[in-house]
Amino acid sequence: MESWVVVTGAGSGIGREIVLALARERRRIVLVGRRRELLEQAAADAQALGATCCVIDLDLGAQGAVAELVGKVHEQCGRVSVLINNAAVLAQGPVETFELADIERAVTVNLTAPLQLVRAFLPDLVATSGTVVLVASTAGWVPFPYTSLYVATKAGLRMWGEAFRAELEAQGARLLIAYPPFTATSMTSGISDGAGVQVSLAPADLVGRRIVKALNAGKRELWCSWTDWLLASLEGVAPRLMQALMRHQRKRFQRMMAAADAKL
Numbered sequence: 277m278e279s280w281v282v283v284t285g286a287g288s289g290i291g292r293e294i295v296l297a298l299a300r301e302r303r304r305i306v307l308v309g310r311r312r313e314l315l316e317q318a319a320a321d322a323q324a325l326g327a328t329c330c331v332i333d334l335d336l337g338a339q340g341a342v343a344e345l346v347g348k349v350h351e352q353c354g355r356v357s358v359l360i361n362n363a364a365v366l367a368q369g370p371v372e373t374f375e376l377a378d379i380e381r382a383v384t385v386n387l388t389a390p391l392q393l394v395r396a397f398l399p400d401l402v403a404t405s406g407t408v409v410l411v412a413s414t415a416g417w418v419p420f421p422y423t424s425l426y427v428a429t430k431a432g433l434r435m436w437g438e439a440f441r442a443e444l445e446a447q448g449a450r451l452l453i454a455y456p457p458f459t460a461t462s463m464t465s466g467i468s469d470g471a472g473v474q475v476s477l478a479p480a481d482l483v484g485r486r487i488v489k490a491l492n493a494g495k496r497e498l499w500c501s502w503t504d505w506l507l508a509s510l511e512g513v514a515p516r517l518m519q520a521l522m523r524h525q526r527k528r529f530q531r532m533m534a535a536a537d538a539k540l
């Protein structure tokens with residue numbers, strides 16, 4: 277039986293580029309997200325490169341979405357050998373601006389849904405000696421101000437993944453945790469040009485290709501930027517120094533996040 281790769285957040289940004297990189301290997305891909313037109317465009321581009329695609333549009337933040345997705349994948353496609361948990365929302369801004377619904381949506385999309393998806397597809401992943409990919413973030417290590425909700429979800433995802441890794445490997449499957457650099461996507465739109473702050477952004481196609489290369493190489497972790505790796509390491513060995521650095525940079529982060537086009 278041919279197996280499938282599930283990519284969440286597949287219609288835009290890094291997820292779309294992961295799909296195109298997989299398509300060059302003629303993979304069978306399930307594209308998941310809310311905006312059907314973006315998913316269909318990505319699927320058409322992937323099919324032109326040789327992939328077989330299936331589009332499933334749903335809101336991972338909605339109740340029952342994971343069960344619906346798993347049911348549709350098994351009904352319309354087949355067994356899953358790679359699950360790429362990429363969908364996320366930025367969830368930035370000062371804490372006092374968060375509505376309860378914002379908090380719940382960020383936690384559900386960024387943390388609960390990936391965990392539930394792994395749980396639901398685990399029998400497939402074990403049967404195929406497959407791979408789970410978590411698209412994490414340096415924000416899961418570094419306590420950037422004015423992104424505290426996003427930081428919390430990404431730190432939760434990273435630590436959950438590391439705690440789960442031994443369980444998964446004992447069953448013959450693998451885990452790749454990827455840390456993309458600051459990348460030019462809709463998530464970062466506005467941040468670099470609107471805040472009067474110079475920020476360099478990696479192209480999303482490069483990041484997508486690097487994630488697929490790391491997946492194929494059986495890597496456990498992917499850092500795309502050595503400065504991100506250094507920052508994460510600094511948080512590990514000198515958290516007080518990191519806090520001082522974040523205090524010093526607070527206004528810069530405040531301006532950057534206020535300029536983000538992505539709104540909670």
Ligand SMILES: NC(=O)c1ccc[n+]([C@@H]2O[C@H](COP(=O)([O-])OP(=O)(O)OC[C@H]3O[C@@H](n4cnc5c(N)ncnc54)[C@H](OP(=O)(O)O)[C@@H]3O)[C@@H](O)[C@H]2O)c1
Binds near residue numbers: 413414
């Ligand atoms: N860009 C960066 O600098 C950067 C850095 C580090 C890590 N990352 C991570 O990389 C991943 C991809 O982000 P990106 O930068 O490519 O941003 P993006 O273009 O905004 O991609 C996010 C994707 O998630 C999907 N999504 C959001 N909410 C969803 C929901 N409720 N249900 C289903 N799908 C949902 C979106 O599609 P719909 O809106 O159509 O649902 C979109 O395709 C994320 O995990 C992000 O945290 C990004």
